[in-house]
Amino acid sequence: MFAIILTVPRLTPQRPSLAPAIIKSLFTKHGKDSKILDINIDFYNNFSHAIDSDAFHAIDNFLYSNAQDVLPLEHQVLLNHWIDSWIDNILESSPKHVLISVFTWHAQKFTKLFLERLRPRTDAKIIVGGQGIGEIREQTSWIGTPLFAKQLKELGLVDHWIKGDAESTIPLICQETYAGKGFDGDEYADWHNLTHDHIPDYSDLDITAYHSGIPNGVIPMEFSRGCVRTCNFCDWVTSGGGFRTKTGQQVFTEVKYYYENFGVRNFYFNDALINGSIKEFNAFNELLLKYYTENNLPNRHLLYSGHFIIRGPDTGWKKSDIERMGKAGADNMVVGVETGSDHVRKSMNKGYTLADLDYNMEMFAKCDIKLYMLMMVGYPTETDNDFQQTLDLITRYQQYVASGNISGVNFGQTFVIEEGAPIFYHPEELELQGVDGKTPHDVFWINPKNSTLTYKERIKRRIAAQELANKLGYPIWRADGQLNWLMAKYQEIANGTYNEHKTRIQS
């Protein structure tokens, strides 16, 4: 076997990962045989039942928690036994390469434990990739040196890391070159042309084994990479390559293929936005509707969800476009709403107004489309009045919770300056200052022009927003967990123990 591609815990088991399916399709394109093994789903579906539930939760918590660095011996034994059985399984195929997709920092602890047991047993080239090979802060990022991968290589646990689009790096693995852009470096190997004909290949996986709650499961897809917007808090602006999109025809062909071959009717687009190109997005929806007509299928026979950007009518985004997407099967649109204030939204460079949001939301409600709100409290320019406008928006949009058109809200953990975001490189644009003479970063920033917005005040607003949303019946994503996380972080900062560069393998 040329390559085994692994998905490792701990990831939410709602659906398979997209990256291994893309990688497999690329191997096939280059005439190499490969197989995807999803250890993550086995963790939930089998390992969880094979051991005592307390032991499973202890292991699960260990893998997930940043605070817990040591697993009790009896649990370690169970985990090792399971890992060894997987390694036996992998080595049966005598793979020439083992590729591990480290999706987020949640997968870092397991990856290291797994490699410590795999490395001594094989000479196969072990290669890690994915956004989780980076450093941990609040989230992993493509920016900078992939510290996790670097440490794994220094420990001799991996041969290489790859950073970037698989279309750039997998052909080099097929040539057994292991060098070039994207290999063992900081540079992101981007791939500009998404208009290819290979379809991400899930044939090794049982789509129904995942915990989507939908009988035939959900298949992850991508419409595009990168983003058309330049929000100044987002590291996508400077990382991961610029915006490039598949054609609507291409995405439709993939959806049709998955529906006709796997019977899957629900699709989740992983990319930063599905409507970066209005032209291609509209074409995709047109093709779905045509397919329904030609096959005597009702509207919304196939459903899709994903991240979506708000556009106003002045951008050419018409009500008829929203009607079309509703009929085609747009289900749950994840939108960076961020704030109820146009003043704040403008300083974020979000590129749309509250009126534009209302324009879309009113149509969403008419067209059976749901909105999932991503909110950001405590942006540096947010005044009391701006924050009140956010509360007003939450109140006003309660009607859409009642109608079932708001599927949830995520309030986040107050505004954080992340490396890679335009505001990280140009804090002077908002006249921000750092704390203790340092550059503004993370939550360590001050806006002298909005001096009452202390870190504590940002958190208090964050709590107030949640309290209101709670009262109004909004489903709030990980509400308690996020608040407890904020409290713990505040305590660590106050007592000087906060480590903003802690990684999973630090110990």
Next chain:
Amino acid sequence: MIKIMVDDTMCSFEGKCPDELTFDIPMTIGSHALRITHYGKIDSDQTLDVNNNILVDKHVEISKIWLDNIELKEELWEGEFFPVYNPDYVKDLKAKGIDLSYSIQPNLYLGHNGMWQLWFKYPVASWLIEKRHDTIARQLDPDFQSREDELNKVKLFFDSAPELGW
């Protein structure tokens, strides 16, 4: 003809039944009754064939109701119709051993004169969220559950937490 009232205090509409009607009324927090009264139907508004099959039946049918811009769905079927039966109709059925019920529920077809009543609460959004709790997306998803005591604990912490000076 129809008459629409919310509670017994104010008539919001009275006249020939329109296809669609919108009206604003002041509301107080709490329970209220929306009442739609169908009246003025007479014997000649119903046409029968020689076999007593109904050919034409003047009626009012409630197809959709929005409250505060939110469409009522399953809740519509909670409306109860209190018919004022035609005495001849009552007599005919009684002769066949059928006793007519005092009210009909669920029912959105007002074939008889009578009053259709739906209880609701204001604010409507909160009432509907409570009623639809189990069907609204993610209300039952553990990742979307939150506990008031957790919120209060964190609130209390930050109420007394010292400022960091920035």
